[in-house]
Amino acid sequence: VRGLGGARLGRGGGDASGAARWTALLSRARRGPVSRVSDTVVQVGPCVVGWAVRLGAAVLAAALIATAWFGYGRWPAATGALVTAAAFVLVAVWPSLAVGALLLVGTGVFGAGVPPLWLLLTLVLLGHLAVAVAGLAVRVRLLTRVEWAVVGLLARDFVVVQAGAQLLALVAALIGGMHVAAGDAVRAAAVVLVVVALAVVLPWAPTRKPR
Amino acid sequence: MTAGQPPGTGAPWARARVSVAGAIVGVVLLAGGAVGGRADVAVLGAAPLVAAVWGFARRPSGDALVGAGAPSAEPRPGALDASLLVAGPHDAVAAVVGVRRGRREAAELLVATPGGWRELPVVVTTVRTGPQDIATVDAIALGPGLASASEPSAADTRQTVVLPSPRPLDELPLPPVLRGLTGGHESRRPGEGGGLRDVHPFAPGDRLRRIDWRVTARRAPDLHELYVRREHALAEAVVLLVVDSRDDVGPDPQTWRGSLLPRSQDPTSLDLARQAATSVAQRYLALGDRVGLDDLGVKRRPLPPGGGRRQLDRIRHALAVTRPEGDPLVRLRPPQLPSGALVYVFSTFLDDESAQVASQWRRSGHRVVAVDVLPTLRDRHLDDRERLALRLLVMARVDRLASLRDVDVEIVTWRDAPAVSLAGAARRGQRRPGAAS
Numbered sequence: 001v002r003g004l005g006g007a008r009l010g011r012g013g014g015d016a017s018g019a020a021r022w023t024a025l026l027s028r029a030r031r032g033p034v035s036r037v038s039d040t041v042v043q044v045g046p047c048v049v050g051w052a053v054r055l056g057a058a059v060l061a062a063a064l065i066a067t068a069w070f071g072y073g074r075w076p077a078a079t080g081a082l083v084t085a086a087a088f089v090l091v092a093v094w095p096s097l098a099v100g101a102l103l104l105v106g107t108g109v110f111g112a113g114v115p116p117l118w119l120l121l122t123l124v125l126l127g128h129l130a131v132a133v134a135g136l137a138v139r140v141r142l143l144t145r146v147e148w149a150v151v152g153l154l155a156r157d158f159v160v161v162q163a164g165a166q167l168l169a170l171v172a173a174l175i176g177g178m179h180v181a182a183g184d185a186v187r188a189a190a191v192v193l194v195v196v197a198l199a200v201v202l203p204w205a206p207t208r209k210p211r
Numbered sequence: 212m213t214a215g216q217p218p219g220t221g222a223p224w225a226r227a228r229v230s231v232a233g234a235i236v237g238v239v240l241l242a243g244g245a246v247g248g249r250a251d252v253a254v255l256g257a258a259p260l261v262a263a264v265w266g267f268a269r270r271p272s273g274d275a276l277v278g279a280g281a282p283s284a285e286p287r288p289g290a291l292d293a294s295l296l297v298a299g300p301h302d303a304v305a306a307v308v309g310v311r312r313g314r315r316e317a318a319e320l321l322v323a324t325p326g327g328w329r330e331l332p333v334v335v336t337t338v339r340t341g342p343q344d345i346a347t348v349d350a351i352a353l354g355p356g357l358a359s360a361s362e363p364s365a366a367d368t369r370q371t372v373v374l375p376s377p378r379p380l381d382e383l384p385l386p387p388v389l390r391g392l393t394g395g396h397e398s399r400r401p402g403e404g405g406g407l408r409d410v411h412p413f414a415p416g417d418r419l420r421r422i423d424w425r426v427t428a429r430r431a432p433d434l435h436e437l438y439v440r441r442e443h444a445l446a447e448a449v450v451l452l453v454v455d456s457r458d459d460v461g462p463d464p465q466t467w468r469g470s471l472l473p474r475s476q477d478p479t480s481l482d483l484a485r486q487a488a489t490s491v492a493q494r495y496l497a498l499g500d501r502v503g504l505d506d507l508g509v510k511r512r513p514l515p516p517g518g519g520r521r522q523l524d525r526i527r528h529a530l531a532v533t534r535p536e537g538d539p540l541v542r543l544r545p546p547q548l549p550s551g552a553l554v555y556v557f558s559t560f561l562d563d564e565s566a567q568v569a570s571q572w573r574r575s576g577h578r579v580v581a582v583d584v585l586p587t588l589r590d591r592h593l594d595d596r597e598r599l600a601l602r603l604l605v606m607a608r609v610d611r612l613a614s615l616r617d618v619d620v621e622i623v624t625w626r627d628a629p630a631v632s633l634a635g636a637a638r639r640g641q642r643r644p645g646a647a648s
Binding site: 103128144162 | 227228230232233236239240243244247249250251252253254255256257258259261262263266295304305308312317318319320321322324331332333334335336337346353355356357358360421447474475476552
């Protein structure tokens with residue numbers, strides 16, 4: 001037994017030599033990470049896995065940048081694709097960089113001029129969504145199971161704020177002298193109505209007192 | 212549940228970094244839009260800023276508490292049912308819960324905590340017996356909008372003791388000498404309860420109802436002498452179960468060094484020993500015999516031989532708490548046994564000590580059954596050095612078991628078909644002169 005690298009359980013395991021430690025390390029490396037065991041099942045509601053949340057944050061950040069880039073239609077498409085891909089990868093690795101994507105887009109809009117109304121409403125929606133999902137993604141690891149109930153509670157807060165933001169964007173467009181076509185007005189009203197309807201439909205946080 | 216600061220007291224929770232960053236970016240965009248006269252730029256930062264400020268305004272205070280609940284029923288090998296409790300302030304909306312078993316991570320969850328409270332059922336699948344960790348759990352509670360987070364809670368661990376379950380056995384060997392005048396076995400002594408021993412002339416002390424009138428009529432028609440039927444007495448066996456708790460090795464030799472733990476679906480040698488000893492004890496106790504328990508690994512008062520259902524419960528509990536403790540014990544002499552006892556030694560026989568003890572008991576006249584509880588080994592994944600070491604170990608063990616056979620110790624391998632081996636040992640014992648006397 002000592003030839004196998006140490007003592008058996010109950011016979012004191014502290015005499016492992018350096019070679020034995022190396023053997024243990026190599027064995028562990030050969031087997032791969034054994035950090036998880038599948039013998040424990042915690043029963044929770046419907047879940048989404050953590051990497052999907054992180055992927056969602058990356059997709060939203062990339063969509064935010066792509067929408068701003070291609071929405072104006074002034075800059076080269078190849079560069080836009082490259083920037084979008086870079087944003088996707090960076091946010092997938094560091095989800096908190098989604099906030100940086102919002103700053104980048106805000107700076108771009110500042111330099112590029114007043115966007116059309118549909119683009120402004122979309123950027124307001126995507127920017128807030130990317131930051132909100134990034135806030136969830138930084139809390140979870142790749143294999144963390146995220147209950148959909150948590151997503152539902154966050155979505156309720158999100159739509160309440162987003163409804164106000166969409167209305168604010170509409171008001172800002174009118175104040176800023178932006179040209180609002182009849183179709184734009186209908187689209188903006190539809191977005192606001194959808195957001196309000198979601199705020200009504202989505203679950204509110206229960207107020208049950210702890211036992 | 213671990214103690215902590217009550218919800219609603221103490222400092223508010225720390226702000227989340229992403230929310231803080233979102234608020235800063237929102238302020239920058241608002242300021243940029245205001246300075247540049249660009250309402251469209253300002254409105255881009257409004258939503259993250261409002262969301263962050265709203266979340267900060269609702270920051271809870273107090274500690275998150277976690278706890279692992281006790282199993283709902285008597286734990287048995289297979290599946291352990293328990294519950295995890297997560298509690299925080301009333302306005303906490305979610306919690307990141309980490310669950311570990313032993314040194315391994317079992318699950319990480321982000322769950323909703325409606326009202327700041329959540330109970331999560333957990334099922335642990337394991338074939339292991341004895342002291343078992345159900346789970347170690349810790350948590351971080353999250354405030355509204357995930358804009359704030361509590362300090363990580365202190366980890367809470369819940370343990371339970373899983374009693375070994377018996378396996379049905381049929382015939383079992385008996386000791387060379389039976390004891391007492393009651394029991395489930397027929398002895399050679401005259402008495403009552405057993406089969407016909409002989410027919411004998413009536414003597415003072417014989418009961419009148421024992422008179423066999425047919426034999427009397429045949430042998431003494433004039434009734435000058437009466438004949439009585441004499442029966443064998445009943446007797447009980449005394450069985451001592453000796454468990455070698457110094458080893459707790461699994462099927463994977465790489466886990467023997469202790470740095471890796473055996474998988475929960477792999478029974479270890481001590482699990483097999485517990486099951487084997489429980490099965491043997493249950494069968495003997497069902498036959499009315501007396502069964503005791505001793506441990507080769509620790510100096511502890513042995514469980515004296517006894518009978519009945521409560522004795523089986525005592526043996527199961529004693530076996531369940533048996534585990535390797537500290538440095539192995541070096542015994543100067545084998546534990547003392549009741550005279551004429553049948554001895555079962557449950558061991559892996561990976562070293563000489565248990566084999567020597569079994570040999571000494573056999574030489575002193577006891578019938579000894581050595582139960583080999585080493586699990587079926589898996590060696591495919593071993594490297595050459597480890598495989599060679601294992602081969603040497605197995606060769607020494609085979610020699611050790613062969614030397615035990617040479618001194619007439621009966622070997623039963625629990626991982627194969629123990630019921631068949633034990634029934635064979637029982638039949639061999641019946642052919643032995645003086646057996647079941």
